[in-house]
Amino acid sequence: MRTHLRRFAVLLLAAGALTGVTTHAQAAAPASAKGPVGWDVYRHPERLARLTTGVQTKQFSSFDRTGGNNDGFDGTYSCLRTTADGCVIAEHDGAGEVNAIWFTRDNGDVRATGNITITLDGRDVVHASLQDLVDGKVGAPFVNPLVANADQSSGGVYVEVPMPFRHSMRITTDKNPIFYHVTYRTFADDAGVRTFDPSDKAADVIAKLKAAGTRDPKPAPPGARTQRSALRLAPGATETLARATGAGELSALRLTLPQAEQVTADNVEDEGRAFGANGSSTFTVAVDPANTGVRLTRRYDPEIGHQRASISVDGRDAGQWGPTEPRGAGQWAEESVELPASLTAGKSRLTVKNTFVSSDLDYNEFTYWVDSHAGGGLTRTDTVDVGDTADEAAHQYAITGQTWQGDRVFSYPLDAGRLARLHTAQQLLQGLRVRITFDGRRTVDSPFGEFFGSGFAVAPVRSLFTGIDPAAHSYAAWWPMPYGHDAKVELYNGSPLTVTAGDAQVTTGRHAMTGEGYFRTQSRAGATENGKDWTYLQATGQGKFVGVVSSMRGPASRAFLEGDERVYTDGSRSPQMHGTGTEDFYQSGWYFNRDTYTEPFNGDPAHLTATTGCAADSDCTGAYRFMIGEAVPFGSAITFGIEHGPGDDVAANYSTTAFWYGRDSAASRRTDTLTLGDAASEKAHGYTGTGPATSLSSTFEGTNTALTANVRPATAPVAFRLAVDPANRGVTLLRTSDQNTSYQHAKVSVDGHALPDWLQPLGNTTHRWLDDTYQVPASVTAGRSSITVTLTPDGPPWSAASYQAWSNR
Numbered sequence: 001m002r003t004h005l006r007r008f009a010v011l012l013l014a015a016g017a018l019t020g021v022t023t024h025a026q027a028a029a030p031a032s033a034k035g036p037v038g039w040d041v042y043r044h045p046e047r048l049a050r051l052t053t054g055v056q057t058k059q060f061s062s063f064d065r066t067g068g069n070n071d072g073f074d075g076t077y078s079c080l081r082t083t084a085d086g087c088v089i090a091e092h093d094g095a096g097e098v099n100a101i102w103f104t105r106d107n108g109d110v111r112a113t114g115n116i117t118i119t120l121d122g123r124d125v126v127h128a129s130l131q132d133l134v135d136g137k138v139g140a141p142f143v144n145p146l147v148a149n150a151d152q153s154s155g156g157v158y159v160e161v162p163m164p165f166r167h168s169m170r171i172t173t174d175k176n177p178i179f180y181h182v183t184y185r186t187f188a189d190d191a192g193v194r195t196f197d198p199s200d201k202a203a204d205v206i207a208k209l210k211a212a213g214t215r216d217p218k219p220a221p222p223g224a225r226t227q228r229s230a231l232r233l234a235p236g237a238t239e240t241l242a243r244a245t246g247a248g249e250l251s252a253l254r255l256t257l258p259q260a261e262q263v264t265a266d267n268v269e270d271e272g273r274a275f276g277a278n279g280s281s282t283f284t285v286a287v288d289p290a291n292t293g294v295r296l297t298r299r300y301d302p303e304i305g306h307q308r309a310s311i312s313v314d315g316r317d318a319g320q321w322g323p324t325e326p327r328g329a330g331q332w333a334e335e336s337v338e339l340p341a342s343l344t345a346g347k348s349r350l351t352v353k354n355t356f357v358s359s360d361l362d363y364n365e366f367t368y369w370v371d372s373h374a375g376g377g378l379t380r381t382d383t384v385d386v387g388d389t390a391d392e393a394a395h396q397y398a399i400t401g402q403t404w405q406g407d408r409v410f411s412y413p414l415d416a417g418r419l420a421r422l423h424t425a426q427q428l429l430q431g432l433r434v435r436i437t438f439d440g441r442r443t444v445d446s447p448f449g450e451f452f453g454s455g456f457a458v459a460p461v462r463s464l465f466t467g468i469d470p471a472a473h474s475y476a477a478w479w480p481m482p483y484g485h486d487a488k489v490e491l492y493n494g495s496p497l498t499v500t501a502g503d504a505q506v507t508t509g510r511h512a513m514t515g516e517g518y519f520r521t522q523s524r525a526g527a528t529e530n531g532k533d534w535t536y537l538q539a540t541g542q543g544k545f546v547g548v549v550s551s552m553r554g555p556a557s558r559a560f561l562e563g564d565e566r567v568y569t570d571g572s573r574s575p576q577m578h579g580t581g582t583e584d585f586y587q588s589g590w591y592f593n594r595d596t597y598t599e600p601f602n603g604d605p606a607h608l609t610a611t612t613g614c615a616a617d618s619d620c621t622g623a624y625r626f627m628i629g630e631a632v633p634f635g636s637a638i639t640f641g642i643e644h645g646p647g648d649d650v651a652a653n654y655s656t657t658a659f660w661y662g663r664d665s666a667a668s669r670r671t672d673t674l675t676l677g678d679a680a681s682e683k684a685h686g687y688t689g690t691g692p693a694t695s696l697s698s699t700f701e702g703t704n705t706a707l708t709a710n711v712r713p714a715t716a717p718v719a720f721r722l723a724v725d726p727a728n729r730g731v732t733l734l735r736t737s738d739q740n741t742s743y744q745h746a747k748v749s750v751d752g753h754a755l756p757d758w759l760q761p762l763g764n765t766t767h768r769w770l771d772d773t774y775q776v777p778a779s780v781t782a783g784r785s786s787i788t789v790t791l792t793p794d795g796p797p798w799s800a801a802s803y804q805a806w807s808n809r
Contacts, residue, residue, distance in 0.1 A: 032515075033729065034187055037097060038164045038194065041629040042205045045464065046218040048628065049480045049516040049661050051542055053808050054188030054730045054775055056569075057099075057632040059577040060090040061181040065764045067704065069562055069646035071580035072105075072179030079176060080761040081743065085117065090171040090182035094756035094775075095190035098163040098182065099630035100601075101171070103130065104589030105178035107406065108150025110134065110157055114174030120165035121195045130173065133159065140201035145209045145600050148587075154597050154604055155589030162629045163196035167756065179580055179589070183630045188730045188775035212600035213462025214469075216478040221249050221509025231255070231502035233493040238435075241489045242506030249511035250436070250481040250519075253489065254474065257448075257502045260429060262458040262470030263422040265411030265612040267595070268332060270299065271387025272366035272408065279401020280309075280355040281365060283392075286382040288372035289348045294339040295378065296352065299367040301408060302326060302333035307364070308357040313343040313350050321354065321363075328556025328609045328619050329591060332366075332410045344372075351396075362403045409595045413611035422613045424497065425458050430551075430655070431495025436519070438483040443520040448491075450523065450657040452477060453598075455551035456622040457613065459605035462598045463626055468605075473502075479659070481519040482511050517543050517661030525655035531648050533566060533641030536658045543662025544633040545640055547626035552582075554644070554652030556610065558591045558619050562650070563643030566702045569634040570668055570806060571734060574771040575702040577632070582642060586623040601626050626659070635668025635732075635808060668732065672723040672805040677710025682720075686788070689718030696738055696801070698768035707769050711738045713797035719790040725807035726785050730778040733789065734804040739763050739770035745795040750787050753780045758791065769801075778808075 033053040036044050060080065062072040072078055079087040090098070098118065103110050111131045118126040128138050134157035136143040144152060147159050167190070171182055187193060208217050227242040244250065275281060287294050298321065300307065305326025311318040319337050327333060344350060356363050370382040385391040387405065414422065429449030436444035444451075452468050452475040453461035461468040467476045481487070489506050493499055522537050536548045545567075554560035565585045567577040579585045583592050587602040596604050606622035614620035632640065644652045675681040677693035693710040700707070712718075724731050737744070742763025748755040758774045781787055787805070791798060 034192060037192060038162050038196065039200065039202050039205055041162050042208060045628070046480050048546065049482050049519065051515060051517045051544060051661065051663065051667070052633045053667065054777065055633050056186050056576065056773060056775065057183065057630055058186060059181055059183045061578060061580055062179055063564060063578045063580050065701070066766045067701070071564065075176040075178050078178060078180060083172070086172045086174045087176050088170060088172050089177060089180055090169065090184065091759065091761050092169045092184065092186065093167070093759040095166050095187040095193050096169060097165065097185045097629070098169060098171070099160070099185060100181070100183040101159040102156055102181045102584065102587050103177050103179060104150070104156045104584065107593060108155045108157065108589055112175060113177045117172045118163065119170045119172070120163060121167050123195070125163065125196050125198050140203065140206060141198070143206060145212070146206065148599060150589065151594055152597065153588055153599060153602065154592040154594040156584060156587050158587045160601055160629065164193050166190040166193050166195055179584065181579060181584065183577065185630065186775060189777035189779065209464065209600045212464045213467030213598070216252050217464055218251060218478060218480060221251050221511050224251065224507055224509040226505050226507045229504050231257070231491065231499050231504060233491065233499040235493055235496050235498065238490050238492045241491055241504040242508065244487045244508040245485065247484055247510065247512055248487065248508050250483070250487050250489065250506065250508050252476065252478050252507035254476045254505040255502060256473045257428060257475065257499070258473045259497070259499065259501060260425040260458050260473065261421050263414065263418045263425060265414055267409055267411045269407065269409045270366040272301070272364055272406065273386055273399055273402055274362040274364035274404040275356055275399055275401045276362040276403040277356055277401070279399070279403070280353055281397065281399045282351065282353045283368070283384050283395040283397040284349050284351050285368070285370045285384060285395065287344055287347060287350055287370060288374040288379060288381055289346055290374045291341065291344050291372040293341045293373045294344045294350070295336050295371040295373070296339055297334055297336040297369040297371070298365055299332055299334050300324070301364050301410065302331065303329045304362065304364060305360040307359045309354045309363050310357055311337060312353045313339055316343055318343055320357070323358070326360065328617070329558055330410055330595060330607055331609045331611055332412055356401065364404065366408070411609070411612050414613060419613060422457060426456065427495045427497055428499070429455055429458070431493065433492040433494055435490040435492055436481070437488040438481070438518050439485055443518050446521045446523040446657045447655065450549040450551060450655065451521070453549055453603070453624050454605040454622055455549065455655055456606040456608055456620050459596065460598050461603060461605050462600065463603065463624060464600045464628060465626060479519055482513040482516050483518070484513050517663050520660050520662055521657050522660070523657040526653065528644040528652045528654060530651070533648060534644055534654050534656070535639065535641045536656055537638060537640040537660055539660065539662060540637045540666065541662050541664045542635055542667035543638070543660050544631045545638060545658065545660045546628065546631045547624065547659045549624040549657045551620070551622050551655040552652060553614065553618055553620045554650060556617050556619050558621070560644045560650040560652040561591050561621070562646040563648070565640070565642040567632055568639045569632070570636050570732070571670060571804070572771040572773070573700045573703065573705050573769070578702060585642065586625050592621065601628065635806070636666040667809045668806050669725070670804050671725055671807045674720050674722060674803045676712040676800055676802060686721040687718070689714050690716050696768065700769045700771070701764060701767045704767065709736070709801040711799050711801045713799045714793055715797050717790060717792040719788060720803065721786050721788045722803065722805035723786050724781055724784060724805050725809065726783055727809060728778065728781050728807040730808045731776045731781045731787065732806040732808065733774045733776060734806060735772055735774070736801045737770050737772065738768050738799040738801070740765055740768050741796045743795060744798050745793070746798050747792040747794055748774065749790040750776050750780050757794070
């Protein structure tokens, strides 16, 4: 079946080339308007500041279409459709690029998903076991850090290989993948786009990414010079670290701050098991025959509250474990029981049995220590390492009613001294602010720690554009930051501490600023609002979002991590990205179940609990996601937000720093709107088409914005005329439609030019309104004051309530 489909697709592509269907694209806007494409995204990071035209970033995901929290738990929304080849999770007609693919299930074990097939322009460029792919077994370029498994990315798996396509894209998995995202870019034309070639091993890119966080990934700008200064700041003081004049680029910022120390908890990795109602565990242990009693100690995960189990020794009642008090995730707890001498004296071995009594879920056990009271003191006489099969066999360990088996990396409480040093570091990370002014306007004003990647604690960060080396007390940022005539870098001390030591190095060089945006940050801090997304970035003008660093404090349950990201740009009421969970957005899973890590594009560098530096009954999670290939461009406005909890209903305190490039002036504006069902509007726009208009009252996904409007479904061709700006560099069509039926599909012609089909796989029977877009290239719109669009449905009825024309400049 797959071979037949591939051959058919190739024949179609060849036919299109012969008939001139894609000839117009060769005369489209310059390929540079797209910015870097394919491996150039990483080979030329110095081009990141370039703003784009005719590019959109979109996402397919398993998000709950009803607006609930079933974002993949049973896979209801994971397949766009099912074919003989499996579960289709992403599909697009036209040119574009797959940038980031993420999955999770089964605590990060994705073997049950089977194979993944990535088909670009009719060719399978990947067909392999998903688990093998993310484990790096397929080989370069699919190796870490371009791919990561759940151990490397803390519960999620991802692929960050940029895979361009000229005509079509489809991604399929053998089985329902449960949770997933596919983030991809669409292009108005295929100029400068070459289909991804998996034979390019991209050794240079892999080497660059492996060095992330340790050196500048960009080439030095011409005439590079570094200004150095010592850091001495009283509370409330500002120090200028560097000034530069003339057209140029700020290419590197490096600081040392010895007063901010890395303070780490005692992390311990341990395997364990759990049993539920009617379950038990049994094992034998060695004791000192001269004992006057035995102390038995258990290491356990206290996130499961109210654990209680009865204890017997050699068949006789010996007391009870618990009940335990629930604590936040990520920390170990221990409890001890005293076994009386009447049960232990004179014996060299004991058989211990633990039997479930009650729990919020089950009773877990990781390690047991045995200490014999003898000679006036305690002597360690045995240890049982649950989960280690050899040790279990040596202790005749057995379990019934098992509910869980796995591995955990948790921490023990910090002592008072380390807590004090951590508090000092936090005051500096959060109180110092990096401020940068370009061409007379301050565009960066952000907390020191978040600017470099970690706001809660000094922790290793090895991202592509920022790095923190705790051992060297060093912080670096290598974002390309162009300016027209001057730049100034400052450090403000908003903490109560005096900075007594440290230094700064700022590197600038010559650079002509053309087609680029200013480097900017948007930092926010405060309490979340019930029913309202937390906003990472809200901005107007032209720009692109390239990443965010978050410091999230919420309840110890970590329920705030259930929140989904949602992204709206340029007048759309539907999110073009709608995720499945907060840690999922950071490309991890299951509340970062492998705990902290750092990768070039994403990380969870700091996680604090109530006993390791967070507030009582609270969890502090720091994370970053840098969207380099999948940067989100906008022409007039963007709102990039994230829920806190499954329905914006978990109270938390967030501090976030978003990174973006932008200009104040918009590069896209709405130039016309056709309203269907409105006779005057249809006449003014020369609308032709059959089918009655019917009223629909429903909502949009994400914001649940309500709308009542007329919808015209079409099964025959429709045509209409829209006004555009003659100086346009392409036009974006925005259709408001009823997505009650998925896979609406239409052939597109603009002023007689055949363009790629308009395919919309999405469907939603609950929130039926959908704003979706189609990009018309400049090659068929430039110099025109109006365009005539003809849409020929090819499949289910093609629905529309309105069409807008957005002219790009």
